[in-house]
Amino acid sequence: LTDISLQGIATVTPNGLLKLTNATFRKTGHAFYTKPIRFKDSPNGNVSSFSTSFVFAIHSQIPTLSGHGIAFVVAPTLGLPFALPSQYIGLFNISNNGNDTNHVFAVEFDTIQSSEFGDPNDNHVGIDINGLRSANLSTAGYWDEKDEFRNLSLISRKRMQVWVDYDSRSHRIDVTMAPFDSDKPRKPLVSYVRDLSPILLQDMYVGFSSATGSVLSEHFVAGWSFRVNGEAPMLTLSKLPKLPRFEPKRISDFYKIGMPLISLFLIFSIIFLAFYIARRKKKFEEELDDWETEFGKNRFRFKELYHATKGFKEKDLLGSGGFGRVYRGILPTTKIEVAVKRVSHDSKQGMKEFVAEIVSIGRMSHRNLVPLLGYCRRRGELLLVYDYMPNGSLDRYLYNNPEVTLDWKQRFKVIKGVASALFYLHEEWEQVVIHRDVKASNVLLDGELNGRLGDFGLARLCGHGLDPLTTHVAGTWGYLAPDHIRTGKATTGTDVFAFGVLL
The missing domain is CATH 2.60.120.200 (Jelly Rolls)
Structure with missing residues (x-):
């Protein structure tokens, strides 16, 4: 070679x-x-x-x-x-x-x-x-x-x-x-x-x-x-040279070393294990209904997210708002950095449709959208898993006398990115997606300071050419269009109004 x-x-x-x-x-x-x-x-x-x-x-x-x-x-x-x-x-x-x-x-x-x-x-x-x-x-x-x-x-x-x-x-x-x-x-x-x-x-x-x-x-x-x-x-x-062996060796090492130890302390291990499993089962308990089998590949285990965020420690808290708290984490199996959002959701009504919506949004691929990787559901809360954006949200660079600010070239780059993301949601995706909460704190910046639109917690889908089905006001005051407040109906135009406020 x-x-x-x-x-x-x-x-x-x-x-x-x-x-x-x-x-x-x-x-x-x-x-x-x-x-x-x-x-x-x-x-x-x-x-x-x-x-x-x-x-x-x-x-x-x-x-x-x-x-x-x-x-x-x-x-x-x-x-x-x-x-x-x-x-x-x-x-x-x-x-x-x-x-x-x-x-x-x-x-x-x-x-x-x-x-x-x-x-x-x-x-x-x-x-x-x-x-x-x-x-x-x-x-x-x-x-x-x-x-x-x-x-x-x-x-x-x-x-x-x-x-x-x-x-x-x-x-x-x-x-x-x-x-x-x-x-x-x-x-x-x-x-x-x-x-x-x-x-x-x-x-x-x-x-x-x-x-x-x-x-x-x-x-x-x-x-x-x-x-x-x-x-x-x-x-x-x-x-031709052969490929390397891809099978993990960790399991075989466990049986070689761990099994003799387990055999020596079998009775004590079984008793300890029974208490340990009972406690962990209660700690990592999830809700899983029959209709969720079709979304299996988009669902994360709560145990995996718990370990990824080190137990949702305060030091890994990225931010919080009216719809939940967001934590930084690293998935233990793939080492991918993620942001995990915990959203309170006490009612089961509409949960199937909401999860189907989340999975549909997760299939979207655009350079100016924060990728939604999947979800997890427990009693009383929903967890949404996103790609981690290392430079945080845009509002950090705009308000409260920030230590680091963006120059005009960087700001135009972010504006173009958010505009491109909205155009994709409104015109290019197979269904019209109305974001409903376009604001500075929902614009995330990646490692190259590209603006990425995130937080689809309020997003709703509807077919091209059809009126949106949602009729209740949701969003952030100051970014809501007057006709949205008056009629309670969100449209692509209300997203564009919020984008104008962001500008």
Whole structure:
């Protein structure tokens, strides 16, 4: 691997695996062949045929959720220094995504559904030209010998084969997948006809890009071949390096060390355990109705949130208001920083609809919304779990003689972010979402001081073109529109009024 340039968090393991990412949050990893590849005989000529084959695997600490994907990329430079992590997969950033001047061709294997890029699901393969809105895409999988489609899970932790072929005569791009140890299927997974001559320069660099987000994951490339004007050499699968073992060893160590001790003090342990379990069961008791089974993946255990916030200690209190107190926490299993809001809710009436609403809001993905990760329900209270915003709420920088203030450039950036979030809620999401409580304390600032609209505790959903169903006044005095106070009916216009007060 001496001819491979590693950038970002990319490394090579001792046994020869190309490891593009490690267990860190929101980072990029790139690996490029160090020498430029000549794709054209002249600067204005036609792109030659080319072919590549590689074997990759994705390992996520959460088996059902990954931190974004991996991409094969042809780029004009040795690396992509200005590319962002998370949904941008280390390929582009917010300003250059979709620009014709990028001269980038890529094939993405994406494990997160980003509605802003038109992703159909969280397990797809797409052909990208100068941007992340794929020219053509498909759910990950392959066509078997009987011409039947077989799904492949990109986060299965298993090695998978990929072939990418471009024909200079027909301008056809074919992307084919198959399980490890399988022959190349006759029928490609994704095809697209596009002359790449205006896209690619005479000399380009080839390699891989990957990125992590809020979920810890690792991306591996076990083998790779590439050729211009010919089919890429076949990989000798038996000689490729194996993936590391992903099974945790902690359980086996427990049984080796813990079981002999338990056997020595069995009677005392059983008595102690009975009292301990009874106390903990009462302490971590939750409410779980039959209708909540459909929301299982969006529900957190109270025990997990209790440990994440260290018992909801006052020192981790981020703020409080009329609808609850917010605590900072770190989820013990994934080490993700979260903000946990405890909301009093004594009545069961409407709880099913409210939880369904929370789950629906949690599916929204926008760079200027605080991601809602899930919920937990106990007797008399509801807990909402959000992504943690390290720079706190906007009101800290505006009121009560703050030690740190925002300059005008930063303020305009926050204003644009909140406006973008409201436009997404009102116009771009599958249902109209009326926030109902737009104010400075509900605008959170991330690590880069981007404004993110949060606190959907009062939010209500309604279909596009329909009147909102809520008719009671809720929100913060001073931000309420006169017609909202008069009629009790919240609309997108009342959100815009509150936004004007925020300005």
